[in-house]
Amino acid sequence: MNATDPIIEAFREQILHAAKNKTLLSIEGGGTKSWYGNSNTLAKLNTRPYSGILEYQPEELVITACAGTPLKEIEATLKEKNQVLAFEPPHFGEHATFGGAIAAGLAGPGRISVGNFRDFVLGARILDGKGRDLSFGGQVMKNVAGYDVSRLMPGSMGTLALLLEASVKVLPKPAATATLRCQISQEKALRILNEWAGQPLPLSASCWIGNASGDGQLTIRLAGAAAAIKAAIPFMSSLVNASGVEPQSAEVFWNDLREHQLSLFENIAADQTLYRLALPAACGPLTIPGPSSEIVLEWHGQQRWIKAAGDEATFALIKQLATSHGGHATRFKQGIKVNPAFQRFTLLSEQVHSKALEAVQERLRSAFDPAGVFATKRLP
Amino acid sequence: MILMNMVTPPPELAAISALQSKLVAALRPILPEHALLWEPEDTIPYECDGLAAYKRMPLAVALPETEEQVAQILKVCFEMQIPVVPRGSGTGLSGGAMPISQGLVLSLAKLKKILSIDPFTRTAVVQPGVRNLAISEAVSHLGLYYAPDPSSQIACSIGGNVNENSGGVHCLKYGLTLHNVLRVRGILMNGEIVEFGSLAPDAPGLDLLAIVMGSEGMLAVVTEVAVKLVAKPRLARVIMASFDDIEKGGNAVAAIIAAGIIPAGLEMMDQATTRAVEEFVNAGYDLDAVAILLCESDGTPEEVAEEIERMTKVLEQSGASGIQISKDEAERLKFWSGRKNAFPAAGRLAADYYCMDGTIPRRHIATLLKRIQVMEKKYGLGCLNVFHAGDGNMHPLIMFNGADQDEWHRAEEFGTEILEACVELGGTITGEHGVGIEKINSMCVQFGEGELESFWGVKSAFDPEKLLNPDKAIPTLSRCAEYGRMRISGGQLPHPELERF
Numbered sequence: 078m079n080a081t082d083p084i085i086e087a088f089r090e091q092i093l094h095a096a097k098n099k100t101l102l103s104i105e106g107g108g109t110k111s112w113y114g115n116s117n118t119l120a121k122l123n124t125r126p127y128s129g130i131l132e133y134q135p136e137e138l139v140i141t142a143c144a145g146t147p148l149k150e151i152e153a154t155l156k157e158k159n160q161v162l163a164f165e166p167p168h169f170g171e172h173a174t175f176g177g178a179i180a181a182g183l184a185g186p187g188r189i190s191v192g193n194f195r196d197f198v199l200g201a202r203i204l205d206g207k208g209r210d211l212s213f214g215g216q217v218m219k220n221v222a223g224y225d226v227s228r229l230m231p232g233s234m235g236t237l238a239l240l241l242e243a244s245v246k247v248l249p250k251p252a253a254t255a256t257l258r259c260q261i262s263q264e265k266a267l268r269i270l271n272e273w274a275g276q277p278l279p280l281s282a283s284c285w286i287g288n289a290s291g292d293g294q295l296t297i298r299l300a301g302a303a304a305a306i307k308a309a310i311p312f313m314s315s316l317v318n319a320s321g322v323e324p325q326s327a328e329v330f331w332n333d334l335r336e337h338q339l340s341l342f343e344n345i346a347a348d349q350t351l352y353r354l355a356l357p358a359a360c361g362p363l364t365i366p367g368p369s370s371e372i373v374l375e376w377h378g379q380q381r382w383i384k385a386a387g388d389e390a391t392f393a394l395i396k397q398l399a400t401s402h403g404g405h406a407t408r409f410k411q412g413i414k415v416n417p418a419f420q421r422f423t424l425l426s427e428q429v430h431s432k433a434l435e436a437v438q439e440r441l442r443s444a445f446d447p448a449g450v451f452a453t454k455r456l457p
Numbered sequence: 458m459i460l461m462n463m464v465t466p467p468p469e470l471a472a473i474s475a476l477q478s479k480l481v482a483a484l485r486p487i488l489p490e491h492a493l494l495w496e497p498e499d500t501i502p503y504e505c506d507g508l509a510a511y512k513r514m515p516l517a518v519a520l521p522e523t524e525e526q527v528a529q530i531l532k533v534c535f536e537m538q539i540p541v542v543p544r545g546s547g548t549g550l551s552g553g554a555m556p557i558s559q560g561l562v563l564s565l566a567k568l569k570k571i572l573s574i575d576p577f578t579r580t581a582v583v584q585p586g587v588r589n590l591a592i593s594e595a596v597s598h599l600g601l602y603y604a605p606d607p608s609s610q611i612a613c614s615i616g617g618n619v620n621e622n623s624g625g626v627h628c629l630k631y632g633l634t635l636h637n638v639l640r641v642r643g644i645l646m647n648g649e650i651v652e653f654g655s656l657a658p659d660a661p662g663l664d665l666l667a668i669v670m671g672s673e674g675m676l677a678v679v680t681e682v683a684v685k686l687v688a689k690p691r692l693a694r695v696i697m698a699s700f701d702d703i704e705k706g707g708n709a710v711a712a713i714i715a716a717g718i719i720p721a722g723l724e725m726m727d728q729a730t731t732r733a734v735e736e737f738v739n740a741g742y743d744l745d746a747v748a749i750l751l752c753e754s755d756g757t758p759e760e761v762a763e764e765i766e767r768m769t770k771v772l773e774q775s776g777a778s779g780i781q782i783s784k785d786e787a788e789r790l791k792f793w794s795g796r797k798n799a800f801p802a803a804g805r806l807a808a809d810y811y812c813m814d815g816t817i818p819r820r821h822i823a824t825l826l827k828r829i830q831v832m833e834k835k836y837g838l839g840c841l842n843v844f845h846a847g848d849g850n851m852h853p854l855i856m857f858n859g860a861d862q863d864e865w866h867r868a869e870e871f872g873t874e875i876l877e878a879c880v881e882l883g884g885t886i887t888g889e890h891g892v893g894i895e896k897i898n899s900m901c902v903q904f905g906e907g908e909l910e911s912f913w914g915v916k917s918a919f920d921p922e923k924l925l926n927p928d929k930a931i932p933t934l935s936r937c938a939e940y941g942r943m944r945i946s947g948g949q950l951p952h953p954e955l956e957r958f
Contacts, residue, residue, distance in 0.1 A: 134818070134820065135714075135715055136711035136712070136714045136715040136819060136820065137711075137714075137818050137819055137820065138714060158715075159717055160717075182659075182664075188658065189658075192632070192636055193658065193659065195664050195667050196632070196635070196636050205907075205911070209907040210907070211907045211908050211911055212908065213908065213911075215883070215884065215885050216818060216883060217816040217817065217818060217848070217849055217850075217883075217884050217885055217888070218628075218629070218816070218848040218849070218850075219624050219628070219633065219845070219848050219849075219850045219885075219888035219889055220816060220885040220887070220888060221621060221622050221671045221885075221887050221888065221889060221890070221891050221892070222885045222886050222887050222892055222896075222904075223892070223900065223903075223904060223908065223912050223930070223931065224668050224671075224672055224912055224915045224916075224931075225622070225635075225667055225668055225670060225671055226668070226911065226912075226915065228635075228664060228667035228668065228670075229663055229664055229667060229668055231664065232659070232663070233663055233664075236663075237663065248719065249717030249718070249719065250717070252717070252763075271577050271578060271579075272577070274579060274688075275576060275577070275599075275600070275601060275686075275688055276600070276688050277688040277689065277690050277691050277756060277757060278688075279760075301756070301760065302756065302759070302760040302763045302764060303763065304757075304759030304760055304762065304763040305756060305757045305759055305760035305763075307759065308757055308759045309757075355655075355657040355658050355659050355660075357578065357655070357656035358577070358578035358579070358580070358656070359575065359577070359578045359656070376658055379657060379658045380658060403655065403656050403657060404655065404656075404657035405655070405657065405659075405660065405661050422661055423661045424661060425661055425662045427661075428652075428661065430642070430650065430651055430652035431651060431652060431660070431661065431662070433649040433650075433651045434651050434653075434665060435662075437645070437651075437665065437918050437919055438662050438663050438665065438918075440917065440918035440921070441665075441668075441914075441915060441918035442663075444911065444914025444915060444917065444918055445911065445914065456662070456663070457661075457662070
């Protein structure tokens with residue numbers, strides 16, 4: 078927490094040097110998500126030297142750590158006190174850092190029941206593009222003093238400021254969990270998941286894996302008080318003819334889903350792209366252009382993964398499909414022959430009511446970074 | 458309530474009156490006659506919000522009935538460079554909707570339609586003037602409700618909730634407004650209609666919805682809110698635990714959380730409060746207890762039974778001197794009645810009361826309460842302490858007589874000292890009421906020059922001309938310098954780099 082920390086001073090020098098020379102800095106942690114977002118070959122600012130847990134009080138439900146802290150160190154520390162990052166941020170590699178996970182803003186299976194990364198961020202310390210050392214938010218759950226700048230950091234992909242430290246809310250590990258599985262069509266799965274979500278049931282995560290013609294398998298996770306789960310299992314199982322999954326293989330499954338180690342996510346063909354669609358709950362099954370392949374639906378259908386051709390026309394079609402249903406699409410991961418210069422995200426200008434926000438976002442970035450040191454366009 | 462008039466003499470009356478005529482003439486073609494007020498007898502109800510100590514008369518008050526009218530009003534004010542103060546139900550407790558003498562008050566109260574309810578996707582789309590409780594009432598038959606429940610929920614509007622990021626007694630488990638709103642439609646000061654967030658789990662670009670939440674009407678005018686609805690728990694039961702020592706009570710709060718339990722509600726009242734409310738509600742509170750903790754569990758009957766048992770065990774181990782568990786819904790509501798009536802009870806004890814809103818880490822609850830006891834003697838004023846113990850959000854109610862100028866002055870000083878103690882203990886000056894005009898000087902204690910400059914940068918990104926509620930929430934550096942001259946703590950001047958005047 079010392080402002081004259083030599084590591085922070087070195088970061089500051091690097092930022093000021095870049096600002097002076099009008100060059101860009103691409104912020105990097107463990108490099109486990111370097112393929113995510115628009116690509117660049119710019120000079121790197123690596124956060125890993127600034128590592129360590131600064132404060133952890135289990136009874137406060139908050140952990141404060143440096144951006145370069147390994148994510149697995151954070152999770153191991155929480156585990157000792159039976160606590161977790163409930164939104165299950167993916168690591169995508171051994172060296173994933175706390176700061177990198179925040180910058181990517183991604184969340185795992187639990188997101189649908191507990192919220193996303195930004196919902197859990199309570200405070201942040203940053204170095205802005207002028208090298209100013211700034212702290213926003215804090216370590217308490219309720220805080221409305223000043224604009225909530227710390228919550229701008231998740232998902233900002235290093236395009237706003239350098240994250241030095243963050244305080245994140247943690248939760249107790251659920252007292253009990255159970256996993257159920259059944260064969261069910263995509264349409265029926267989407268319907269029953271939304272129905273269940275509107276009832277007082279301990280539904281914590283869902284994943285439907287199937288093909289384009291709609292046949293597939295639904296896996297659901299229940300989490301909460303042991304008694305609640307015990308009561309829910311027969312009720313939910315009987316409705317979809319589901320059976321229980323052994324705890325150990327269930328854990329492997331949910332972890333593979335979180336870490337993208339299921340078959341769909343692996344072996345992306347050279348000319349293909351793994352697309353992510355974020356959609357409203359009202360969106361039914363979608364017909365994706367191109368050859369039918371495996372589809373993975375998470376978050377009760379609000380996050381969908383498909384593999385399809387990596388060309389611009391296919392992305393345009395997928396984007397159009399997503400935006401017409403009130404969502405958006407991302408080129409999440411590309412095959413090696415797909416042009417790395419392609420725009421990976423849906424732009425604000427491609428959505429009717431967010432066009433005017435493009436200028437707001439630009440001004441917001443330049444307020445923190447007038448020289449454009451972090452203007453890598455990794456996130457447009 | 459607080460009744461003093463803190464107005465500084467208005468600038469030149471003639472100039473104001475000329476500006477008023479110009480503004481009214483420009484707004485008349487946009488609004489029906491009854492939706493534009495400028496005669497003092499009509500605008501006086503708008504001179505303040507729920508914090509009546511701070512009042513000012515606006516040039517005019519506009520009450521648009523459609524989003525299109527809101528956009529047109531903003532365009533007119535943008536062209537005329539007239540500041541606009543958005544207003545919901547006027548229940549705010551920090552003066553965030555206090556008018557600007559040369560500005561317009563833009564009331565969203567008439568935009569009060571529930572536009573759609575979708576039980577399948579658990580969402581409702583409502584206009585900003587819809588009351589918080591009206592949403593839950595409208596979806597109750599579907600087994601759903603809108604979770605954030607600020608104590609003013611019968612009156613406060615969802616648009617106001619978005620602008621304050623309001624909480625409530627259940628936010629430890631169910632989250633703040635931020636966690637329960639999916640999309641906000643709003644209008645920028647230049648009249649452009651925009652949408653923040655999405656019904657999808659995320660939206661392209663930076664997370665601008667997160668920064669609009671709690672922005673106190675300074676970034677955009679909210680015209681539509683899409684909220685998340687959640688399943689009503691089948692059952693709720695509350696434990697009422699007594700403690701003979703404030704430290705034990707504070708530690709019990711930490712122990713419950715450390716045991717891995719997230720109660721649906723976790724609230725505390727000190728002895729002065731229980732004595733004041735018991736007379737009022739006859740809830741059967743233990744009047745000998747130094748502190749009373751209310752700890753609620755909700756969910757399925759099986760879940761509640763299991764959790765109540767775990768909570769009881771922790772409370773016993775924490776040294777509770779008495780434990781009562783609500784037997785039925787009537788008794789649960791009775792246990793809660795005192796907590797919910799703390800404010801009116803304070804109103805019976807003193808002519809006026811001043812409600813604070815600092816938040817501190819849970820482990821410092823007892824420390825702060827002891828410090829407040831010392832301050833009571835220092836300022837010669839009584840204080841009732843009720844608070845959202847689960848999230849460390851304290852609501853000390855400082856009691857005073859508003860007719861006595863010196864008492865109000867002492868109450869203000871008392872409040873400021875509490876807020877400074879909150880910052881010192883690692884907390885914040887406001888948990889849910891907002892900074893408004895009331896705590897604007899305390900912002901200089903909580904933030905440094907760089908942070909304040911960044912806040913102004915954020916403000917300018919949305920509203921480059923600084924016309925939307927510009928005198929609230931974020932102090933200018935010169936204001937902090939001025940305040941610094943008044944208040945020197947520990948011999949150190951804040952912002953020594955600035956000129957003093």
